[in-house]
Amino acid sequence: MTTLGAVLLPQLPPERMRDVAQAADEAGLPELWLWEDCFLTSGVAAASAALAWTRQVRVGVGLLPAPLRNVALTAMEVATLHRLFPGRVHIGVGHGVQDWMAQVGARAESPMTLLREYVTALRALLAGERVTVHGRYVRLDRVALDWPPAAPAPVHVGAVGPRTLHLAGEVADGAILTGGTTPAQVSAARDRVLRGREAAGRADPPRITVYLHAATGPDAAARMAAEQARWGYPGGDDDRTVTGDAAEIAAQVRRWARAGADSVVLQPTPDDPDPEGFVRFVAQDVRALLD
Structure with a gap:
């Protein structure tokens, strides 16, 4: 069965995170995802706080930009999260937005080479090697963690293009697909990831996570229209965004699940007036129609 989650957007001031995380936890949301977008909030710092404020919700970070972070430091931070909060951490890494990477002097000449080297080393370090x-x-040079995770620590790759999707299948534990990915694109992406698995001789199934733009409430249509314009989506494109009540959104989640998403993470609009209410809506109203 597809896992349901919600995004705590980094446009929210850090001091608001505690209320949203606790609302998600109390409502029984399975997964709460955070982002490390330049120059908003730190993914690891936010995740550690969200995990400490809650008791059961799993917290994902998608994505950590590989060019911005030394792989040993990322391994240390991720291992610490897994040791402190076992079974409750999902981590994704990616190329990073290239314009942002250029702003901080970290843009790689070959993002694909960097990501392959990075994920391979990160998984090995987290495995205690x-x-x-x-x-x-x-x-x-002979780097090993003194406190690696006590259990397997999956690493997911944020992917859009076919080469990165193939790479995710080869070297990672799953792929994270951006908001605006249509059901048809989810199906094609899963196929690309599975081809990467086959090329690497791996039999373990990948986990496909997809963000899905969603809005509910009396002004949902207007807010989503603004979001569609911001991303350049055609107006009313229900293959990229969803609006409506719990029944309408649950029906759309099923479409993405049938297309091959193992986890569908509903992404509110940045101007959602009630982020606490959004995570409760996802956890209680939408999830009740999917169980």
């Missing part, structure tokens, strides 16, 4: 690598971007 001692890693030596002399890559184009990742260089480690």
